[in-house]
Amino acid sequence: MLGQGAPSAVEPQTTDIAILGAGAVGQLICHQLHSAGLAVGLIAREISASPSEATDWQDLVFCPMPSNDANTDSVSYRVPQFGLNSTSLQQIKLLIMCVKAYQVLDAISPLLEKLSPQCHILLLHNGMGPHLALTPKLNGRGLSLGTTSQGVLRQSRWQVRQTGQGLTQFGHFTGPALNQTLQDGLLKAIPNSEWVEAIIPCLWQKLAVNAAINPLTALHQCPNGTLAQAQFTQIIASILDELVEVAAHDSVELNRQFLEERVYRVIELTAANFSSMHQDVAHHRPTEIEQINGYICDRASAHGLSAPINAQICQAIKQLSATKPKI
Numbered sequence: 239m240l241g242q243g244a245p246s247a248v249e250p251q252t253t254d255i256a257i258l259g260a261g262a263v264g265q266l267i268c269h270q271l272h273s274a275g276l277a278v279g280l281i282a283r284e285i286s287a288s289p290s291e292a293t294d295w296q297d298l299v300f301c302p303m304p305s306n307d308a309n310t311d312s313v314s315y316r317v318p319q320f321g322l323n324s325t326s327l328q329q330i331k332l333l334i335m336c337v338k339a340y341q342v343l344d345a346i347s348p349l350l351e352k353l354s355p356q357c358h359i360l361l362l363h364n365g366m367g368p369h370l371a372l373t374p375k376l377n378g379r380g381l382s383l384g385t386t387s388q389g390v391l392r393q394s395r396w397q398v399r400q401t402g403q404g405l406t407q408f409g410h411f412t413g414p415a416l417n418q419t420l421q422d423g424l425l426k427a428i429p430n431s432e433w434v435e436a437i438i439p440c441l442w443q444k445l446a447v448n449a450a451i452n453p454l455t456a457l458h459q460c461p462n463g464t465l466a467q468a469q470f471t472q473i474i475a476s477i478l479d480e481l482v483e484v485a486a487h488d489s490v491e492l493n494r495q496f497l498e499e500r501v502y503r504v505i506e507l508t509a510a511n512f513s514s515m516h517q518d519v520a521h522h523r524p525t526e527i528e529q530i531n532g533y534i535c536d537r538a539s540a541h542g543l544s545a546p547i548n549a550q551i552c553q554a555i556k557q558l559s560a561t562k563p564k565i
């Protein structure tokens with residue numbers, strides 16, 4: 239394991255970027271920014287001590303993907319961790335929210351009055367919807383959105399292993415744009431990442447992948463690869479048909495054929511994996527169904543349409559989640 243110049247005591251320092259939500263994706267992004275030399279820290283909702291005690295250090299371990307031509311030793315490093323009362327929150331220029339979609343509003347609410355009015359917010363989660371609810375609460379701050387197909391697994395509370403190197407896309411949504419230096423820093427730090435002109439169509443495309451794969455794998459208790467079987471062809475087609483129609487009413491033109499190819503490519507590339515919703519249901523955790531298939535239904539009703547297959551799927555997942563675990 240390689241150590242990376244960790245400071246030995248709590249020292250004041252300016253942190254440009256803070257990550258809220260240190261799950262698997264949050265820790266992966268944290269590692270990537272830290273190893274590119276960016277001043278990154280974590281926000282820990284559980285630390286709410288007085289301002290002077292509100293900064294701590296967190297040790298993390300990152301395990302790269304096995305590779306023939308790169309060093310795959312684990313890397314240990316430490317980053318500052320701020321509590322909700324830390325005065326350092328005022329210095330943060332970019333807050334990256336890596337919490338689950340259904341946690342975004344509750345997680346950001348106590349922070350909004352503590353962050354500087356110039357702090358830019360970036361949402362990075364599966365599903366869609368929180369950007370619409372958050373926009374009126376931003377008080378003039380800029381909001382960018384992102385989606386990542388990088389694969390990462392949490393091995394213990396502060397140790398993650400990268401399992402896939404997919405594309406990461408970011409783009410501006412509303413308010414002032416993220417400054418160029420921070421944009422460039424993110425793109426340099428995160429392999430295979432890009433800043434796109436229009437992020438919303440990219441989010442709809444990722445939504446299609448999640449809407450087709452996540453609930454079906456949860457309902458049928460199977461790995462992603464099982465969805466390549468003929469018995470799933472019709473339901474996947476119906477999910478996508480409804481999504482494409484609703485997106486068109488939201489002024490997003492999606493190529494139906496391309497979407498279907500993308501869904502089946504992900505099914506093939508991640509055949510042995512269990513989707514995040516499968517895992518959430520299996521561990522009796524809340525799911526992101528409201529922000530995935532539920533978002534398609536919400537946007538359908540906003541346009542006076544219906545999305546019956548997606549609605550049935552939402553219902554089925556909610557019923558499954560409500561089932562008491564067998565003891």
Ligand code: PAF
Nearest residue numbers: 448451508511512513514
């Ligand atoms: O949510 C997930 O599990 C992933 O986004 C995906 C792409 C469906 C692969 O499992």
